[in-house]
Amino acid sequence: MLAKATIQSLNSLREDSQDTTPVNATPALSRRGFLKLAVLSLGGLAVTPALARVATAKDRELFVYNPHTAETIRAVYWTPVDGYLHESLRDVSWALRDYYTDQMKIFDPRLLDQLHTLQLIMEYKTAPLHVISGYRSPSTNAMLCRRSRAVARDSYHMYGMATDIRMPGRGTGDLRRAALSLQAGGVGYYRRSNFVHVDTGPIRTWGY
Numbered sequence: 001m002l003a004k005a006t007i008q009s010l011n012s013l014r015e016d017s018q019d020t021t022p023v024n025a026t027p028a029l030s031r032r033g034f035l036k037l038a039v040l041s042l043g044g045l046a047v048t049p050a051l052a053r054v055a056t057a058k059d060r061e062l063f064v065y066n067p068h069t070a071e072t073i074r075a076v077y078w079t080p081v082d083g084y085l086h087e088s089l090r091d092v093s094w095a096l097r098d099y100y101t102d103q104m105k106i107f108d109p110r111l112l113d114q115l116h117t118l119q120l121i122m123e124y125k126t127a128p129l130h131v132i133s134g135y136r137s138p139s140t141n142a143m144l145c146r147r148s149r150a151v152a153r154d155s156y157h158m159y160g161m162a163t164d165i166r167m168p169g170r171g172t173g174d175l176r177r178a179a180l181s182l183q184a185g186g187v188g189y190y191r192r193s194n195f196v197h198v199d200t201g202p203i204r205t206w207g208y
């Protein structure tokens with residue numbers, strides 16, 4: 001779990017999008033109130049009701065492809081008996097590493113739960129989810145920030161809390177709607193670039 005100090009500093013992060021007014025953004029305070037009422041505990045994992053609908057006592061698996069490294073990983077990362085499997089978390093995190101620098105960070109397991117749940121509710125089983133961008137080192141994020149106004153200086157990508165994803169063969173708009181239904185964090189819609197950003201920060205949404 002994240003240390004308390006880390007969580008506090010993460011709470012002060014800006015949204016991934018700097019220049020777009022978020023639509024349907026939920027203030028952090030009301031989200032906390034909502035979570036206090038609605039969070040369920042399932043298998044030791046705090047989940048929102050949207051996640052609870054698909055979270056079961058079955059193993060949780062991820063099937064992911066990184067187009068930048070041409071690497072595919074298919075791994076069970078959580079079981080009802082053992083909970084999160086640290087080796088799998090490490091393997092998945094390596095597949096989602098900063099491909100500019102080969103640096104990695106262990107991902108927030110809640111993000112893996114979001115990706116797993118999206119694969120379930122989109123019934124995307126036989127092909128891997130494409131991760132366009134996973135972890136970004138501070139130097140890589142600064143470089144991308146200089147290139148594009150859509151990249152935030154304090155992006156959740158730098159904390160292993162965000163991925164940019166697409167499901168080839170499926171509409172990005174459908175993927176966005178599925179991600180919003182989780183009510184589990186930030187959802188950015190990059191229609192022209194054909195991907196959806198999902199993170200484990202406060203619930204909010206934006207689009208380009």
Ligand SMILES: [Zn+2]
Nearest residue numbers: 162163164197
């Ligand atoms: Zn992103």
